[in-house]
Amino acid sequence: MITTEQLYQALKQRFGFSQFRPGQLEALTALTGGHDTLAVLPTGAGKTLIYELYGVVTQQLVLIVSPLISLMQDQVTALNVKGEKRAAALTSLMTYPEKREILRHLAAYRYLFVSPEMLSQDQVLSAFQTTQVGLLVIDEAHCISTWGPDFRPEYLLLGRIRHQLNDPLTLMATATATKQVRNDIKQKLQLPQASEIVQPVDRPNIFLNVETFEARVDKDDRLIELVSSLKKPGVIYFSSKKKANEMAELLTAKTPCSVAAYHADLDPETRFKIQQQFMQDQLDVICATSAFGMGIDKNNVRFVVHYHVPSDLESYWQEIGRAGRDGQQSVAILLYQPGDEQIAQFLSEATVPQENEIHYYFQQAAPRVAGDDKANLIWFYKQHHFSEEQVQQSFAARRDQRLTALRKMMGYVRTPACKRQYIWQYFNQTAGDDEKPVHCCSSEEPAVDFATLGLLDTPAKRQKGDPINQRSAGWQFILQQLFNLNG
Amino acid sequence: MDAQQLMLFLSPTAPRRLRVIENILVGKRTVSTLYWGMRYQQLPWLGYEKQLSRDEMNRAVADLQSRGDVKLDQTNATLTPQGIQSWQNLMQGRYQPKYFSVRLVIDTATLWQRLLLATQVVSEQSYQNHQYYPLQVTWQVKQFIKHWFHRFHRQELQAEFNTFWTVFFTQLPEQQALLMSRMLVGHQRPGETLGQIAHDFKVSESEAKVIVTDLICQLAKRISDCEADSIKSLLMGLNQPLVSASAQQTLQSYLAGTTLEKISQQRSLKLSTVREHLLEAAIMLPKGQFDFQRVLQPELVAEMEKRLAKTPLDAWQFKQVEDLPIDFWQFRLLEILRSKSTDDNH
Numbered sequence: 001m002i003t004t005e006q007l008y009q010a011l012k013q014r015f016g017f018s019q020f021r022p023g024q025l026e027a028l029t030a031l032t033g034g035h036d037t038l039a040v041l042p043t044g045a046g047k048t049l050i051y052e053l054y055g056v057v058t059q060q061l062v063l064i065v066s067p068l069i070s071l072m073q074d075q076v077t078a079l080n081v082k083g084e085k086r087a088a089a090l091t092s093l094m095t096y097p098e099k100r101e102i103l104r105h106l107a108a109y110r111y112l113f114v115s116p117e118m119l120s121q122d123q124v125l126s127a128f129q130t131t132q133v134g135l136l137v138i139d140e141a142h143c144i145s146t147w148g149p150d151f152r153p154e155y156l157l158l159g160r161i162r163h164q165l166n167d168p169l170t171l172m173a174t175a176t177a178t179k180q181v182r183n184d185i186k187q188k189l190q191l192p193q194a195s196e197i198v199q200p201v202d203r204p205n206i207f208l209n210v211e212t213f214e215a216r217v218d219k220d221d222r223l224i225e226l227v228s229s230l231k232k233p234g235v236i237y238f239s240s241k242k243k244a245n246e247m248a249e250l251l252t253a254k255t256p257c258s259v260a261a262y263h264a265d266l267d268p269e270t271r272f273k274i275q276q277q278f279m280q281d282q283l284d285v286i287c288a289t290s291a292f293g294m295g296i297d298k299n300n301v302r303f304v305v306h307y308h309v310p311s312d313l314e315s316y317w318q319e320i321g322r323a324g325r326d327g328q329q330s331v332a333i334l335l336y337q338p339g340d341e342q343i344a345q346f347l348s349e350a351t352v353p354q355e356n357e358i359h360y361y362f363q364q365a366a367p368r369v370a371g372d373d374k375a376n377l378i379w380f381y382k383q384h385h386f387s388e389e390q391v392q393q394s395f396a397a398r399r400d401q402r403l404t405a406l407r408k409m410m411g412y413v414r415t416p417a418c419k420r421q422y423i424w425q426y427f428n429q430t431a432g433d434d435e436k437p438v439h440c441c442s443s444e445e446p447a448v449d450f451a452t453l454g455l456l457d458t459p460a461k462r463q464k465g466d467p468i469n470q471r472s473a474g475w476q477f478i479l480q481q482l483f484n485l486n487g
Numbered sequence: 488m489d490a491q492q493l494m495l496f497l498s499p500t501a502p503r504r505l506r507v508i509e510n511i512l513v514g515k516r517t518v519s520t521l522y523w524g525m526r527y528q529q530l531p532w533l534g535y536e537k538q539l540s541r542d543e544m545n546r547a548v549a550d551l552q553s554r555g556d557v558k559l560d561q562t563n564a565t566l567t568p569q570g571i572q573s574w575q576n577l578m579q580g581r582y583q584p585k586y587f588s589v590r591l592v593i594d595t596a597t598l599w600q601r602l603l604l605a606t607q608v609v610s611e612q613s614y615q616n617h618q619y620y621p622l623q624v625t626w627q628v629k630q631f632i633k634h635w636f637h638r639f640h641r642q643e644l645q646a647e648f649n650t651f652w653t654v655f656f657t658q659l660p661e662q663q664a665l666l667m668s669r670m671l672v673g674h675q676r677p678g679e680t681l682g683q684i685a686h687d688f689k690v691s692e693s694e695a696k697v698i699v700t701d702l703i704c705q706l707a708k709r710i711s712d713c714e715a716d717s718i719k720s721l722l723m724g725l726n727q728p729l730v731s732a733s734a735q736q737t738l739q740s741y742l743a744g745t746t747l748e749k750i751s752q753q754r755s756l757k758l759s760t761v762r763e764h765l766l767e768a769a770i771m772l773p774k775g776q777f778d779f780q781r782v783l784q785p786e787l788v789a790e791m792e793k794r795l796a797k798t799p800l801d802a803w804q805f806k807q808v809e810d811l812p813i814d815f816w817q818f819r820l821l822e823i824l825r826s827k828s829t830d831d832n833h
Contacts, residue, residue: 073623081618098626252686260680268623269603269680276620276677475656475668482606482673483649484613 002032002057010056021046023199027171028053031135036170036194038141038182042201043175043321048075051137051171052084055110060134063168064113065158067143069093070264070271072113079111086110090118103127116154119161133168138189141172145184146314146405153380159190170194175321176201176314179428201317201427205324207331207455208419208441209448210412212338219335220250223307226333228255230450231302231457232284237319239308239343241265241289247307248287257284264289290315299326302455306334309341311348312405313412313426329439329453336413341406348402352395353378362388418443488512488536488543490550491577492693494557496529499571501801502563503527509544512536516731518766522819525770525826526801531587535700582690584697586704591771593707594725595700600628601635601721602706603672606648608636610673613645622672631723639717647715655709659702662688666695667702729771730764737764742778762816769820774827782820787813791821800825 007028011017020028027039027050041047055062066072072089079087086109088102102109106127118124138144144155162170172185172194186194213219227234238244241263248261260274260283277283279298290310304323310316316334324330353361353374361378381391408426415422419441424430442448450456473481480486496508507523514534524530548564551557556570566574589595604622611619621629652671656664666688672678679687685695713719728735740750747765751758769777791808798807805818 077620077623081620083618094626260683269600270682272620272623273672273678273680276672279620280675280677282677475664476653478668478671478676479649479652479656481676482610482613482671483645484610484674485649 004029006057007032007053010053014053014056015049021049023197024050024053027197030195030197031169031171032057034169036172036191038172038174038177038186038191038194038196040174040177040182040196040198040201042199042203043318043325047139047173047175048078050173051135052079052111054135054171058134059110061106061109061131062111062135062137063128063133063165064111064137064139065116065119066113066139067115067152069115071139072115075113076111084110087112089113090124091115092118099124106131116152116158116161120154120157125161125164128165133165136162136165136168136170138170138172138185140174141185142174142177142181142314144188145177145181146312153377156188157384159188162189162191176317176427178314178426181314200429202420202424202429203321203324204435204437205327205329206320207329207437207439207448207453208320208423209331209333210336210419210442211333212336214337216337219307219337220247223247223305223335224251224254226303226305227251227257227259227285229456230331231455232257233278233281233298233301234285234303234305235301235319235322236285236287236305236307237290237310238287239289239347243307244287244289251285251287258282259285259287262286262288290319297325298322300328301325301330302328303331303333306332309334309336309344309409309413311344311402311409313409313423314405316409316412317423317427329455331450331453331455334413341410344406344409345403348406349399352399352402355392355396358388358392358395362391416443488539488547489691489693490547490554491581491691492697493544493547494551494566494570494574494577495581496527496532497557497564497566497570497574498527499566499574502560502565505544505548505562505564509539509541512539516767518763518770518819521767521770522823525823530771531584531590533591535587535590582694582698582701584701584704586701586708589704589707590700591729592727593704593722594727595703595707597625597628598707598710598722598725599703600624601632602710603670603678604628604632605635605721606652607672608632609644609648610676612640614674616674619674635717635720639720642717644717647717651709651713651715651718655706659705663698663702666698670699730768734764734767737761738768738777741765741781762814766816766819766823769823774824779820779824782817783824787811787817788821791818800829 004025007020007025008018011020021041023039023041024046027037027041030037031050031054039047039050051062051064064072064075066075069089069091072091076087076089088109088111090099090102090112092115094102102112103124104127106112114124119128138158143152144158162168170189170191172189172191174185177185182196182198186192211222213222223236227236236244236247238247241261244261244263248259251257251259258277260277262271262274262278266274274283274286278286281300301323304320306316306319310319320332323332351373357374358378361375362382364375364379378391412419412422412426418436420436439445439448439453493508497503504523507520507527508529510517510520511524511527511529511533512535514537516533521530524533548557548559551564551570552559554573556567556573558565558567600622601624604624607619607622611617624632652668656668659667666684669679669684670681681695681699682692684699685692688695690698707722710718710722730738737750737754737756740753741747745753747758747761750756751761754761756764765777765782769779790811791813794807795803798804800822803818803822805815808818
């Protein structure tokens with residue numbers, strides 16, 4: 001049995017901290033006591049520390065199921081940087097011999113990251129069956145519920161896969177989950193008895209701001225104004241890669257800031273460079289899409305702007321959670337133009353097959369068709385012996401669920417009442433008025449003054465085009481810098 | 488791929504097949520693609536844009552059409568008089584690669600990944616820093632550099648790398664040296680992206696990509712001539728044959744005098760495949776490395792040439808000679824031979 005003292009010791013030795021953040025110790029105590037645990041901790045609260053530390057104190061294999069390859073790679077890198085060499089991600093980018101190499105030497109690893117699709121492959125699953133998984137982690141566990149049957153259905157197999165792995169101790173971790181989503185996660189993983197550690201999701205240092213515009217051009221102008229005047233660094237979210245690229249160009253041209261787009265189409269070299277520039281404060285603003293995870297912690301993000309309405313509050317809360325991880329005053333700004341919800345609705349419905357499509361694809365005897373996501377999706381259910389009726393029902397329910405989620409999101413945008421209280425209610429958390437921060441939201445302070453919030457940029461600290469000698473130097477200087485030849 | 492890049496693959500004197508241009512860029516090694524790629528002098532671009540989609544290609548074509556630079560006849564593109572003018576301006580104003588043929592014999596993309604990561608590792612080593620985010624590269628490259636560093640890290644890597652880059656940059660035009668040096672990643676230098684460089688040097692991203700690729704080709708040459716083992720070994724295993732391994736095997740049997748039928752039997756290949764192998768070799772290898780005469784008897788060649796004398800090579804039709812005792816593949820071989828023998832400026 002692992003004692004609390006041992007946990008503190010490991011925290012000190014490994015991470016150099018003497019205190020746990022709220023929720024961490026509770027989750028670790030539940031896990032070391034042998035209880036499957038669902039941990040809902042706000043973004044930036046250190047969910048990864050829980051399973052990292054668990055691996056350290058128990059010396060067992062920790063298997064982490066994670067939704068995004070980029071996120072997995074970032075997490076492996078972050079572990080490597082901390083000196084943990086026994087970490088790897090099994091991804092679809094690897095060749096067969098590479099995967100086999102890892103699967104044959106599972107015992108050599110402490111932390112392995114996989115996607116649900118990878119884990120449901122026979123060869124991968126059977127390799128893990130022959131080894132002892134000390135802890136199974138379902139990271140971003142809300143995906144099980146919010147993605148559901150229309151996107152990455154392998155998530156639904158995780159309950160069964162868990163049994164096939166001999167029911168290892170399981171940690172389900174997420175930053176955002178309503179009571180309903182929490183129940184859904186536990187039900188789908190077949191762990192109804194799991195302990196729940198739920199921390200308040202609120203981030204009182206983030207001012208919640210919604211602004212409405214009549215025309216696109218007004219919105220663009222406001223974005224330019226915000227980016228020019230707000231304290232950096234900041235992140236702007238878009239619904240499409242195309243828009244993210246366009247606006248990165250526009251903002252580069254129209255503001256004195258250095259801006260770059262960041263999304264799944266970037267090649268790894270570019271992605272690394274943008275990420276590191278941002279980390280090292282050489283880049284002011286990133287124009288991102290939500291599909292792209294940012295696994296590397298950056299504490300001093302001062303603003304998160306949403307140019308489009310996200311399709312649900314879970315995503316929204318997750319994304320604005322990147323602001324103000326250092327506890328300093330920050331702001332989340334949603335720029336809304338009536339009609340924007342149609343983009344969100346379209347994007348959120350686009351993946352859900354309609355009744356006639358389901359019927360059509362069910363009649364097809366053919367297996368997977370390259371590039372036809374819906375055909376492949378229905379084929380997945382046929383293969384797993386679902387009847388057409390079951391699938392019809394489940395997708396009908398899914399469409400309703402997506403619509404409800406969007407309505408709730410729009411409720412946040414439109415409510416004239418306190419935005420923060422709306423969020424509390426949505427995530428089934430109650431708190432009194434006295435727990436609100438002094439500066440709360442745009443419903444309460446409609447003419448928000450960023451100066452009062454201390455969020456206005458102090459100009460001329462750094463010139464554009466001169467992030468730390470980057471651009472004005474000759475190649476001789478760059479080589480001197482690279483190879484430390486100044487001394 | 489943007490419209491300007493596509494424009495450069497077109498010809499002011501003859502229509503060009505868009506599918507050939509696309510297949511070359513994607514890297515399809517069919518005989519027909521390779522043959523026309525050779526005729527268009529586009530072979531060095533083989534596999535330059537492996538991810539190129541039909542949509543992207545179509546957008547570039549539509550772009551040129553809407554500007555009035557190009558006319559389409561099905562999927563053949565011809566430059567209009569205005570298009571020819573733009574083409575000439577582009578040829579003068581835009582960077583033209585000079586070393587791309589290196590791409591055919593060296594895996595330059597992997598070399599760049601290795602060199603970039605090695606430079607980062609050495610840079611961090613010069614600051615005695617062990618905790619940093621390494622570049623995200625493929626698993627193979629990561630393993631390679633791990634072993635490489637294990638082998639060389641006691642040597643004067645810092646000095647060797649500094650010398651290597653200094654020598655390389657010194658022999659480049661100043662602007663190109665600056666451009667490439669800004670791509671490099673190291674201690675507290677995240678390096679700049681292609682997009683950022685294009686923006687600062689006031690070129691399009693597609694042109695910046697051509698410049699950088701051409702510089703990487705020059706790097707490959709420089710590395711193979713380099714005396715320092717630590718740097719030279721970065722090329723290990725990256726040489727690639729001009730023709731596929733299987734075609735190479737067919738070619739060797741053929742050069743040893745084995746008949747095509749026998750090769751087909753021995754290697755359990757269709758006769759047509761054996762012929763395709765030989766055509767691939769004939770296209771890709773220097774003329775002297777292929778025995779044309781064994782397939783093309785002099786009398787037959789003389790007869791064909793008599794009939795085809797008045798037709799420019801790219802307009803040759805098999806039906807002009809099909810009553811003679813020859814197969815299409817022999818006809819194609821003659822086309823290849825002719826293409827390689829004459830300095831045809833298409």
